[in-house]
Amino acid sequence: MKCCLCKKDCGKYGNNPAPVNCNPKARCCDNCNCKIVLPYRIKMTQSQKKEIKKVLNEVLNDKD
Numbered sequence: 001m002k003c004c005l006c007k008k009d010c011g012k013y014g015n016n017p018a019p020v021n022c023n024p025k026a027r028c029c030d031n032c033n034c035k036i037v038l039p040y041r042i043k044m045t046q047s048q049k050k051e052i053k054k055v056l057n058e059v060l061n062d063k064d
């Protein structure tokens with residue numbers, strides 16, 4: 001298997017690179033998983049939380 005991010009060998013199975021690469025067949029190596037995919041996922045989660053707060057605020061402001 002080849003890492004879809006750095007093109008290096010990522011072993012037999014690799015890691016799921018979503019949401020950086022959403023191709024279901026794509027795999028990434030441990031290094032890219034730790035340095036790119038995991039931080040990206042955390043960022044996505046944080047921005048989703050911000051979105052939820054924003055939407056919530058809009059809903060609350062509408063009532064006022």
Ligand SMILES: [Zn+2]
Nearest residue numbers: 003006029032
């Ligand atoms: Zn890689």
